Amino acid sequence: MSKGLPKRSENYSEWYNELVKRADLAENSAVRGCMVIKPYGYSIWEKMQRALDDMFKETGHTNAYFPLFVPKSLFEAEEKNAEGFAKECAVVTHYRLKNNPEKPGTLMVDPDAKLEEELVVRPTSEAIIWSTYKNWIQSYRDLPILINQWANVVRWEMRTRMFLRTAEFLWQEGHTAHASSEEAIAETKQMLEVYATFAEEFMAVPVVKGFKSANERFAGAEETMCIEAMMQDGKALQAGTSHFLGQNFAKAFDVKFQSKEGKLDHVWGTSWGVSTRLMGALIMAHSDDNGLVLPPKLAPIHVVIVPIYKGEEDLATISETIKPIIKELKSYGITVKFDDSDAQRPGWKFAEYELKGVPVRMAIGMRDLQNGVIEVARRDTLSKETRPIEGIAAYVKDLLEEIQVNIYNKALNFRKENSFEVNTWDEFLEQIEKGGFLHCHWDGTSETEEKIKELTKATIRCIPLDAKEEEGTCILTGKPSGKRVIFARAY
Amino acid sequence: MSKGLPKRSENYSEWYNELVKRADLAENSAVRGCMVIKPYGYSIWEKMQRALDDMFKETGHTNAYFPLFVPKSLFEAEEKNAEGFAKECAVVTHYRLKNNPEKPGTLMVDPDAKLEEELVVRPTSEAIIWSTYKNWIQSYRDLPILINQWANVVRWEMRTRMFLRTAEFLWQEGHTAHASSEEAIAETKQMLEVYATFAEEFMAVPVVKGFKSANERFAGAEETMCIEAMMQDGKALQAGTSHFLGQNFAKAFDVKFQSKEGKLDHVWGTSWGVSTRLMGALIMAHSDDNGLVLPPKLAPIHVVIVPIYKGEEDLATISETIKPIIKELKSYGITVKFDDSDAQRPGWKFAEYELKGVPVRMAIGMRDLQNGVIEVARRDTLSKETRPIEGIAAYVKDLLEEIQVNIYNKALNFRKENSFEVNTWDEFLEQIEKGGFLHCHWDGTSETEEKIKELTKATIRCIPLDAKEEEGTCILTGKPSGKRVIFARAY
Structure with a gap:
C-alpha cells in the first residue's frame, strides 16, 4: 500500500469507497453505475449465497430461472409496481446493430430492427413470474409454490455507490404462491426470520426485525417486513425485505385456484430478497481504519501463515513444521494460506492481510521454531500473543469461533450504545x-x-x-x- | 400423464420438445425466444454448475462478476467479435418509461430519457472484461489472471429451441490473460480437458476433442477448440468451446505488460464456456421413449421408494422397515424420495418417475415385507429384480455407480456404431x-x-x-x- 486508508472518524464515506477498492472487493466499471465485483469480493458473496441457499432449501424452497426481460405489457399489469419501477428501468428497443455508413468502423442501432414491444430489463421479477404462475396453478393441489431465483436486476439509479446502490446488482428473489392469506403471511415472516438468522449468525450483524411504514413499502405489497442494521456511522442499512403481496399480483395476472371446498379464489403471494447490498453492510458494520474485518464464517481465507526467514534453508525448516499444522487446520474445514513468497517483506504482508480482513494471522521465524512457539494475531482486536506450536491448530479453531462471537457482540454493543x-x-x-x-x-x-x-x-x-x-x-x-x-x- | 411421449423414431424433434415440457425441465416464456427453467430442470443445472465450479477452482480459477451491459464503443473495439455479434444483440436505448397520455394506464418509452450511448446486453463478455483487465495489468507479476464468471447472456436468435438455442441463456465464461502465447495455449487446452472430463464423467456423454475449422471459429479467436457429442438421432452437438484469443483483445483494448526482461508486449488471452445447452445434450444423449434417463451424478433424486399399501396400518409397517434403509442411503450421499402420498396410484408414480429419469426405483408391498424382499427397478435398462431387504442400501449404492458407467458405455457404443x-x-x-x-x-x-x-x-x-x-x-x-x-x- 502506498498510503493508509482515510480514517472513519474523518471521512466515513471516503473510508468506505477506498476500502472497497483497496481490499479488492469491487471497482467502478466502464458502464455508468455498474460495478465489477472482483474475485476477493465475489468469493465473500459466494459464501453468502451458499449459506442462504442452504437455508432456503431447508425451508422447502427450490431454485428456478425466469427471463431477464419483461415485455412492457406485463410490466404494466400491476399498477403500483409499474409506477414504482418505471422511472428507473433500462429499456431494450432494438435487436440489432449495423455498420454506421457515416462513420466507418463504428456501429449504430439498426432502425429496421425495432422491437414490436419494448422489453424492460427486470428491476424485480414479480411481473414475469406471476404471468408464468398463472399457467402452473389451477387447484389448491398446485399450492404452495415455493421458488427462489438467483439473478441480476437493473434499476437505473442516478446516484450510485459500490454494493450499496448500483444500477445492476446481484440478488436472490423468492416468489411464493399460497392458498390462504394466513399461509402467505406465515411465509413472509418465516423468510424474515431466515434473513435475520443469516445476518446475525453468518454476517455477525445484529438486526432489528420489523414492519415498514406505508411510505417505505415495496410497490405492490400489502405489507413489507425488513431487517435493519446499524453501520458504524450510526446510519441504518436495510439488509433484507420480505413482502406479503396479498392478492395484488394474482389479481393483476388473473391467477386463480380452486380451493378444497371447490371455490374459485385468487392466490396469495409473497416475495423476499437480499442483494449484494449485504456486502456493503458487512463492510461498514465491522471494518476499521486498517481495513476489512471479516467474520470467520464469511472470510475467504481464515488463517494466513507468514514465515519469517532469511534463506531457502530456513524456509524449508519452517515449512516442515508448518505442514502438519496446515493439514490439521484443513481437516477442521479451515481455509489456510501459507504465504512464503519472497516478493514482499513480512511487514508488507501483515498490512496486506489486515487490509483484506483475514481473521487470524500466524507468523513464525527460526527463533520461534527453536522455542517451540508461534505468533498468533487476531484481526478483530488487533492483539497478538505467542503460543506453543503444540496444539496450535485446535487453539486456532476455537479462536475463530470466538472471533465470530466477538465481532457480533461488538456490533451489538455499538448498536445498544447508539x-x-x-x-x-x-x-x-x-x-x-x-x-x-x-x-x-x-x-x-x-x-x-x-x-x-x-x-x-x-x-x-x-x-x-x-x-x-x-x-x-x-x-x-x-x-x-x-x-x-x-x-x-x-x- | 394424459398420453405417452412422441416416439424418437417417429419424430425426434417433437419427442425432445415434449420431453422438456413434460419432465418439468423448462417451458417457453412470455418473452420471445426466452425460456423459464423450472425447478426440476434447474436442479440438474445446479449440479452441473457445482461440479464444473469445483473443477475450475481446482485448476486455479476464481469467480468474479462483470456488468451485464457493454457500451457500444467497447462493443465495437474488437472488429471481428463486434461483426460476429452485432446482428443478433439486444440494445438498451432508454432508461425510463412514462405514462402514455394517449392510452391511460399504459406506459411508453420516455423520449427524454435516451441514453447518450447505447448499451448492448452482453452476448459474451470479452469486450467488457478486457477493457477492465487493461487497468489490472502492468507487469508480468500481474499475470496470469484466471477468472470465471457465471452469468446470463443474450443473443437474439431467430429460431429458438429450449436449452439448445434460446435468446437468453445461462453459462459460465472463463477469461484468462497470460504473459506468453505458450501459456495461453496450454490454458486453452487445459480447459478443454476440464470440459471433456466433465462431459464424460458427470454427464456420461462421450465427446470428441478437436479444433474448429476457420469457418466455425469464435469471432475474435485465433483458434477454437471444442468438444462434440453425438445425439441419438446421429446429429452432433457442440458441448463446450475453449478459445485461444492470441493478442486480439489485448490489442483492441491496449492491454500491455512489462515482461521479466523489461520488454513491453501485448497480453495473450483465452476464453472458454459452456452453457445451459448442456441440458439439451444431456437429454438427447440418453433419454428414451418413456422419458428422461439421467446419469446418477446429475440426478436431483437418485432413488425413489414407492410403498404399495392399502391402509394406514400397512403404510406404517412399511415405513418402519424403510426408515433405516433411507438413513443408510443418505449416509452414502444418496438423495432419496419416499413417495407415500395417497393422491396417486403406484402405477402412475412409476410412470412419473420414469418420465423424470430417477435412476433407481424401489417398490415394496406387504407380501414383499413378509418375504424380506424389495423390488428394484433400473431406469437405464428398464429392468426389474427382486432383492433381499438385507443389505439393500449398499447394493443400491453400487448399482448407482454401475448405472453411471452403463449409461456412458451405451452412449459410447452408439457413437462407435454411428x-x-x-x-x-x-x-x-x-x-x-x-x-x-x-x-x-x-x-x-x-x-x-x-x-x-x-x-x-x-x-x-x-x-x-x-x-x-x-x-x-x-x-x-x-x-x-x-x-x-x-x-x-x-x-
Missing part, C-alpha cells in the same frame, strides 16, 4: 445529527413521516416486531401513539 | 442422410467446407486431436489431405 428513546422534538433534532436509532412515538400518518424526513432526512426504518405497547405522544405532532418506531438516517 | 470412415462423395451423400459422424479427408479450404454445407447441411464439427496422420484425398475436390476431419449435421 439506540435512544427520544421523547421530545428538540432531543430528536439534536440526536439525529449525532446518528443512531431513535426510538420515538409517531402518530402513524404518512404526512408526519414525510414532514420529519423533510426536516431531518430521517425516515422510519421500521416498526419493530418487539416494540412494546406503551402510551405516548408523537415526537412531532404530539398526537397519541401506542408504540415506538425507529427513526434514523439511512443508506 | 461413426464412419467415408472415402467417396457418393458414400458421403448416402451416409449423411442416415446421420452419424463422418470421418473424411478434406482439402483444408473454407470454400470446400462451405460447398459441402450448402449441398448437405453438414459442417466440420472438428479436426480431432487424435486424428492420425494419413494420406488421402478430399471427399469433394479430390485434393490431397493429411488427416481426417469429422463432418456431421449439427444442433
Whole structure:
C-alpha cells in the first residue's frame, strides 16, 4: 500500500469507497453505475449465497430461472409496481446493430430492427413470474409454490455507490404462491426470520426485525417486513425485505385456484430478497481504519501463515513444521494460506492481510521454531500473543469461533450504545445529527413521516416486531401513539 | 400423464420438445425466444454448475462478476467479435418509461430519457472484461489472471429451441490473460480437458476433442477448440468451446505488460464456456421413449421408494422397515424420495418417475415385507429384480455407480456404431442422410467446407486431436489431405 486508508472518524464515506477498492472487493466499471465485483469480493458473496441457499432449501424452497426481460405489457399489469419501477428501468428497443455508413468502423442501432414491444430489463421479477404462475396453478393441489431465483436486476439509479446502490446488482428473489392469506403471511415472516438468522449468525450483524411504514413499502405489497442494521456511522442499512403481496399480483395476472371446498379464489403471494447490498453492510458494520474485518464464517481465507526467514534453508525448516499444522487446520474445514513468497517483506504482508480482513494471522521465524512457539494475531482486536506450536491448530479453531462471537457482540454493543428513546422534538433534532436509532412515538400518518424526513432526512426504518405497547405522544405532532418506531438516517 | 411421449423414431424433434415440457425441465416464456427453467430442470443445472465450479477452482480459477451491459464503443473495439455479434444483440436505448397520455394506464418509452450511448446486453463478455483487465495489468507479476464468471447472456436468435438455442441463456465464461502465447495455449487446452472430463464423467456423454475449422471459429479467436457429442438421432452437438484469443483483445483494448526482461508486449488471452445447452445434450444423449434417463451424478433424486399399501396400518409397517434403509442411503450421499402420498396410484408414480429419469426405483408391498424382499427397478435398462431387504442400501449404492458407467458405455457404443470412415462423395451423400459422424479427408479450404454445407447441411464439427496422420484425398475436390476431419449435421 502506498498510503493508509482515510480514517472513519474523518471521512466515513471516503473510508468506505477506498476500502472497497483497496481490499479488492469491487471497482467502478466502464458502464455508468455498474460495478465489477472482483474475485476477493465475489468469493465473500459466494459464501453468502451458499449459506442462504442452504437455508432456503431447508425451508422447502427450490431454485428456478425466469427471463431477464419483461415485455412492457406485463410490466404494466400491476399498477403500483409499474409506477414504482418505471422511472428507473433500462429499456431494450432494438435487436440489432449495423455498420454506421457515416462513420466507418463504428456501429449504430439498426432502425429496421425495432422491437414490436419494448422489453424492460427486470428491476424485480414479480411481473414475469406471476404471468408464468398463472399457467402452473389451477387447484389448491398446485399450492404452495415455493421458488427462489438467483439473478441480476437493473434499476437505473442516478446516484450510485459500490454494493450499496448500483444500477445492476446481484440478488436472490423468492416468489411464493399460497392458498390462504394466513399461509402467505406465515411465509413472509418465516423468510424474515431466515434473513435475520443469516445476518446475525453468518454476517455477525445484529438486526432489528420489523414492519415498514406505508411510505417505505415495496410497490405492490400489502405489507413489507425488513431487517435493519446499524453501520458504524450510526446510519441504518436495510439488509433484507420480505413482502406479503396479498392478492395484488394474482389479481393483476388473473391467477386463480380452486380451493378444497371447490371455490374459485385468487392466490396469495409473497416475495423476499437480499442483494449484494449485504456486502456493503458487512463492510461498514465491522471494518476499521486498517481495513476489512471479516467474520470467520464469511472470510475467504481464515488463517494466513507468514514465515519469517532469511534463506531457502530456513524456509524449508519452517515449512516442515508448518505442514502438519496446515493439514490439521484443513481437516477442521479451515481455509489456510501459507504465504512464503519472497516478493514482499513480512511487514508488507501483515498490512496486506489486515487490509483484506483475514481473521487470524500466524507468523513464525527460526527463533520461534527453536522455542517451540508461534505468533498468533487476531484481526478483530488487533492483539497478538505467542503460543506453543503444540496444539496450535485446535487453539486456532476455537479462536475463530470466538472471533465470530466477538465481532457480533461488538456490533451489538455499538448498536445498544447508539439506540435512544427520544421523547421530545428538540432531543430528536439534536440526536439525529449525532446518528443512531431513535426510538420515538409517531402518530402513524404518512404526512408526519414525510414532514420529519423533510426536516431531518430521517425516515422510519421500521416498526419493530418487539416494540412494546406503551402510551405516548408523537415526537412531532404530539398526537397519541401506542408504540415506538425507529427513526434514523439511512443508506 | 394424459398420453405417452412422441416416439424418437417417429419424430425426434417433437419427442425432445415434449420431453422438456413434460419432465418439468423448462417451458417457453412470455418473452420471445426466452425460456423459464423450472425447478426440476434447474436442479440438474445446479449440479452441473457445482461440479464444473469445483473443477475450475481446482485448476486455479476464481469467480468474479462483470456488468451485464457493454457500451457500444467497447462493443465495437474488437472488429471481428463486434461483426460476429452485432446482428443478433439486444440494445438498451432508454432508461425510463412514462405514462402514455394517449392510452391511460399504459406506459411508453420516455423520449427524454435516451441514453447518450447505447448499451448492448452482453452476448459474451470479452469486450467488457478486457477493457477492465487493461487497468489490472502492468507487469508480468500481474499475470496470469484466471477468472470465471457465471452469468446470463443474450443473443437474439431467430429460431429458438429450449436449452439448445434460446435468446437468453445461462453459462459460465472463463477469461484468462497470460504473459506468453505458450501459456495461453496450454490454458486453452487445459480447459478443454476440464470440459471433456466433465462431459464424460458427470454427464456420461462421450465427446470428441478437436479444433474448429476457420469457418466455425469464435469471432475474435485465433483458434477454437471444442468438444462434440453425438445425439441419438446421429446429429452432433457442440458441448463446450475453449478459445485461444492470441493478442486480439489485448490489442483492441491496449492491454500491455512489462515482461521479466523489461520488454513491453501485448497480453495473450483465452476464453472458454459452456452453457445451459448442456441440458439439451444431456437429454438427447440418453433419454428414451418413456422419458428422461439421467446419469446418477446429475440426478436431483437418485432413488425413489414407492410403498404399495392399502391402509394406514400397512403404510406404517412399511415405513418402519424403510426408515433405516433411507438413513443408510443418505449416509452414502444418496438423495432419496419416499413417495407415500395417497393422491396417486403406484402405477402412475412409476410412470412419473420414469418420465423424470430417477435412476433407481424401489417398490415394496406387504407380501414383499413378509418375504424380506424389495423390488428394484433400473431406469437405464428398464429392468426389474427382486432383492433381499438385507443389505439393500449398499447394493443400491453400487448399482448407482454401475448405472453411471452403463449409461456412458451405451452412449459410447452408439457413437462407435454411428461413426464412419467415408472415402467417396457418393458414400458421403448416402451416409449423411442416415446421420452419424463422418470421418473424411478434406482439402483444408473454407470454400470446400462451405460447398459441402450448402449441398448437405453438414459442417466440420472438428479436426480431432487424435486424428492420425494419413494420406488421402478430399471427399469433394479430390485434393490431397493429411488427416481426417469429422463432418456431421449439427444442433
